[in-house]
Amino acid sequence: MAEELASRIVRKDWVKKAAGDFQTYKATGADRIYPTMLQKGWEKILTDYIGIGKRSFTLGYTPRTWFKVRCVFTPKPGKEDYSNPGLID
Secondary structure, eight states, rough: OOHHHHHHHOOOHHHOOOOOSSTOOOOOOTTTOOOOHHHHHHHHHHHHHHHHHHHHHHHOOOOGGOOOOOOOOOOOOOOOOOOSSSSHH
């Protein structure tokens, strides 16, 4: 049952669409992979990437490294207060 659900959720067309929506030269994650690398290399990695996503979902396990993030605030001209990042008003 979990495998069937994983197959409906982790689909090639959705994964390609999500990667295509990344801004090309945004900062890398802990893996040092730029979004453009994923976008241009899909044909070589897509099958493995989908397999990893499905197994992660089916097993209910997310590798710890996927939770590592680094947040960098970029100062904006004219903004003096950064206590509200603009996500919630």
